[in-house]
Amino acid sequence: MTTYIASRAFRRQAGLWAATLVMLVFILGPILWMLDSSFQGETELLTRPSHLLPQQPTIANFNYIFTGAVPQGLNVRGTLRSRISQEAREVPAALENSAIIALTVALVNVALGALAAYTFARLKFRGKSLVFNFLLGTRLLPAIAVAIPYYAIVSALGLLDSYLGLILVYLTFSLPFTIWFLRDYIISLPIDIEEAAQIDGCSRLQLLLRIVLPLAAPGLAAAGAFAFMSSYNEFLFALLLTQTISSQTLPVILSSVATNPDASLALIATSVVLAMVPPLLFAIAFQRFLTRGLVAALGKG
Incomplete structure (x- = not known):
């Protein structure tokens, strides 16, 4: 036996x-x-x-x-x-554009997402559920459905072929997820510490900056990583809203290299390897926080 x-x-x-x-x-x-x-x-x-x-x-x-x-x-x-x-000669410039745009989107997501998530997690106000559900509902729209309206808006603002135009569009897609993710993470944190700090005279802003954000650091890292990767890999709007290498991102240039019927296979492979470097470095640098953030948010969400 x-x-x-x-x-x-x-x-x-x-x-x-x-x-x-x-x-x-x-x-x-x-x-x-x-x-x-x-x-x-x-x-x-x-x-x-x-x-x-x-x-x-x-x-x-x-x-x-x-x-x-x-x-x-x-x-x-x-x-x-x-x-x-x-086209492979444009990979370094596109790599720089992608890194700048993705890092900016990640930082803005963490900053604005943390404020909004704390508001939805801890404060009570009229229309809270309606606003939160509306934010989540925007994530159900396929990107292609709003591509033309977004192009018209960005064009009217004079932001075509610019970093700012792409960053604003990427924020509309990534912020709702960041708010939802961080809201669930903050809800999972023990509220006793915040209540004790309030008794000692802490304001809401002090609570957020000195207590909640340090405790939520793993969740912030995970949310920032999601925002970084979604922006770094995005292709549709990068193709639609940019025309020159001054703002074109890596997915656009990689598609130009890969779809060239006369392209060197070795140069295509090299371009792909270079494209993998920033996400890999990002993952290595924040590996500990990413793991803890995902486990905590998904386990308690």
Whole structure:
């Protein structure tokens, strides 16, 4: 009997490990393949059978994107082959635009979202449920349904092809989620500390700044991460509201690189790898807060 139980437990554990391995391959496989391809020259990348690891690792693809120095495999007899991707040269500028816009949206979300969330979580006022439900209802609208109205509004304000135009549009989509998320997080916090502070003479603003926000730091980090990623990855409005590289974001430039039928596959892979760097750094920097914030909000929401 004991042997049967042990065997059953072993099979269950082995099944879990096998499922985990399959998921890791499914999730990390494409990422590792892009990373591997970015360090290969075009000639080696097109060799069949493909190499699991680069036989002649090179940073020429990165060098071209940042400096314009043409990789040797794409320079034939002193002339450029058609497989060179001129759009890839715009990746650094687009990366900067995306980082600035996404960080701004994340910071504004945390600042305004925390104020609104605390109001909905702790204060009582007429029409509170109606306003909160209206905010949540705006998230049910598909982006494409409001694309033309938003374009008309941004155009009328003279904010086309600007950071501010994109930031304002992204805030209308991300703020309702941030308010809902932080409201549930603040509700889950013990109110006894706030009541004790009020007895000692703390105002509502002091309560928020000195007690609630420090306790809600994991939730703030998680909300900021959601706002950052939604803005960083957004494509529709970035394509609709921008025309030049002065404000075009990374998804727009990546689509230009990837849809070029003559594009270098190695440069496409390199562009994708560069696009993954800011979210990865953001996740590493706030990993501890993100985990705690998500567990607390989803577990108690």
